[in-house]
Amino acid sequence: TQNVAIMRGMIISEAIDLENKLTEIITELFGKKAELFRTRILNKPVLDFGKKHAFINGLLKDKIAEFKSVETPDTDKIEHFDKLKTTFNGMMKEVVNQRNILAHSKKKFEDGILVLSSLNNDPPIHFNDDWKNEIRSNIKKHLTNLVDIRNALDEEGLIAE
DSSP states (O other): OHHHHHHHHHHHHHHHHHHHHHHHHHHHTTGGGHHHHIIIIITSTTSOHHHHHHHHHHHHHHHHHHHHHSSSOOHHHHHHHHHHHHHHHTHIIIIIHHHHHHHSEEEEEETTEEEEEETTOOOOEEOSHHHHHHHHHHHHHHHHHHHHHHHHHHHTTOSOO
């Protein structure tokens, strides 16, 4: 149980790092008004992880549509942004939902394996090394993807100076 508490805390902390990266990217879009936007909008409970995710997802979707709308579309850019968006879309299921289960769950043992059942009726987690390694790998994958998204948005001139 102690190991579970430690792993639970570590995974929730890593998921928070992921949300902080999302916040950083969104803030950078506002340039000189970034700090004002952060304090007035982003740090309020109104803009949760899901809304931040939807904002970036919409931005990627709009860029893809913009790339496709020109007379001779840049297929490399379309493919690159589409890949970023596809990976990004998996973040909610692969990380955020898992984090939420960890944060709001009750413990029980099934056949000697610790199972965390969400109080929100999400599917239960069979908390073992395989699951732990998978979620941590997903967090790393999505952090890397967020860095790639930030760089792609910067290349398109969307990151303000």
